[in-house]
C-alpha cells in the first residue's frame with residue numbers, strides 16, 4: 001500500500017475576495033490518471049452541500065509543466081496520465097464566505113475552514129498520511145495571527161512535537177484523509193483559555209467581538225467535560241480537545257469532531273464578568289457545548305454502520321440518527337444537571353420544553369423517528385413551510401425516547417440497569433472497537449444489559465408515530481407531567497406559526513399552517529399575509545388582542561393577500577392548545593429518583 005504522505009498547503013491568499021489557495025501534492029499519482037474530489041457533505045450535517053461549488057479555479061502541474069484536468073462530475077477531476085513518474089500538484093482557489101460551522105469563512109478579521117471545503121481527496125490514497133502547511137495571509141496586519149486547531153503540529157522533520165508549536169503557522173499532520181477533514185482550523189486574533197479535564201488539556205478559543213468571562217466559562221466546561229469523561233470511563237479517547245467558538249450578534253450552531261467542536265453562538269449567551277446566576281442564554285450555550293462534547297463518544301466513535309467508513313460522495317442512509325442525536329440531546333442536559341452546572345429546576349424546565357416542542361409538531365403523528373433519520377437528507381435538513389406538519393425531529397423525539405428507555409430500564413429492573421449502562425456497553429463494543437452499530441443493535445444491547453424484552457417499546461418509540469405515555473412512565477419516579485395552555489396565549493387559536501422575520505416589516509406572514517387547525521380548515525395557506533380581522537387592520541402586536549375578544553368556536557372574517565391577490569376567509573377559531581408541558585417534583589420518597597436525577 002502506498003504510504004507516501006499527501007502534502008497540502010493552505011494559503012489564505014485574498015482576504016478581500018475571501019479566497020484560499022490550497023495546494024495538494026501527490027508524490028505517486030495514479031499512473032493511469034489521478035482523480036481528485038471534494039466531499040459532497042460534511043460528517044455531522046446530513047445534507048448534500050457540494051463543497052466543490054466553491055472552487056473558483058483549479059489547475060494541475062508536474063515537473064514544472066501544466067497537466068490537463070478533466071472534470072468528470074460535479075466534484076471530481078481526473079488529471080491526464082503522466083508520461084514519466086513525477087509528483088503531481090493540484091492548486092485550487094476556494095471561495096470562503098459561509099459563516100457557519102460547516103463551511104469556510106475568510107476576511108481581514110479571521111479565517112476559518114473545515115477540511116471538507118479545502119482539502120481535495122486523492123482518490124485511492126485516502127489512507128495515506130497527510131501533512132498540511134498552514135500559512136498566514138501576506139501583509140503586516142496579519143503578522144500576529146495565530147492558529148487554533150486540534151490537528152497535531154509537527155516540526156520540519158515530520159516528528160510529532162506537541163506543545164512547542166501550539167498556535168503557530170507551519171506544518172500539521174493527520175493520519176489519513178478521514179482525520180484530516182475532522183479538524184477544523186481557525187486563524188486570527190482569537191481569545192484563548194485552557195483547562196484540564198481528567199488530565200486532558202482542553203482549549204477554549206473565541207473569535208468575533210465579545211466580552212466573555214473566560215475563567216467562568218472554563219470552570220463550567222471543566223466540570224461538564226470531567227463528568228462526561230468519567231461517565232464513559234477514563235482515559236478519555238482524545239489526547240486534547242478544542243472548543244472553537246465564533247461569537248456573533250445572533251447565531252446558534254455546533255458541529256462535532258473527534259477532538260474539537262466548531263460552535264457558533266450569540267455573544268450575549270456568553271458569560272460576562274460579574275454575571276450572577278445562570279441566565280437562560282448561557283444555559284443554552286453550555287447545553288450546546290455539552291451536546292457536541294458528548295458526540296466525542298456518541299457518533300464520532302460509536303458510529304452507525306452506515307458511517308464506517310463515510311461515503312463522502314453521496315447520502316449515507318441510516319435509520320439511527322435518533323440514537324446519535326436524540327440520545328446525545330438527552331445526555332447534554334442530563335450532564336449539566338449531574339455535573340452540577342445547572343439545578344434540578346433548570347433540568348425540569350429544559351426537559352418540559354423538549355416535550356412541548358414535540359407536541360407542537362403535527363408531523364410527529366405521521367413520520368417515525370426511523371423514517372426521519374433515513375430522510376434527514378431531504379426532509380429534516382431541508383425544512384420548508386410544511387415541515388412541522390410532515391417531519392418529526394429525531395433530536396427532540398429522540399431525547400424523549402431516551403427518557404422513556406431510561407425510565408423503563410430503571411423501573412423494570414428496580415434501578416439495577418439504566419440507559420447509562422447501555423451507553424457504556426455501546427462504548428465498549430462499538431466505540432473502542434470501531435465496529436459500526438447495526439440498525440437493530442441498540443435494542444439488542446439494551447435487552448442484553450437488562451434481560452428485558454424491549455421489542456414493543458422500540459417498535460412504538462422508534463418505528464411508531466403515537467405519543468409516548470411519558471406521564472405514566474414518570475409517575476414512579478415522583479415526577480408529574482402536566483399539559484397546560486400557555487399562560488400568555490389563552491386566546492383562541494388560528495393554528496398557524498407566524499414568520500418572525502416578517503414581524504420586522506410589521507406584517508403577519510404565515511410561516512406554517514398547522515394540519516387540521518382553524519386557518520387550514522378556512523383555506524389560509526403558508527405565505528399568506530394577514531391584513532384584517534373583522535375589517536380591522538391587524539399587525540403582529542394587535543393580532544392576539546383582536547383574537548382575545550373572541551371565544552373558541554366564534555367565527556371571524558379574515559382578509560389576507562396571497563401573493564398580490566386579496567382574499568377573504570371565514571375562520572372558526574379553535575380552543576388554545578394545551579401543549580405547554582410542565583414537570584414538577586412530587587414530595588415523598590421515590591427511591592428510583594435519586595440515582596437518576598441525583599437529588
Ligand SMILES: [Zn+2]
Pocket residue numbers: 291292295324325328
Ligand atoms: Zn448533535
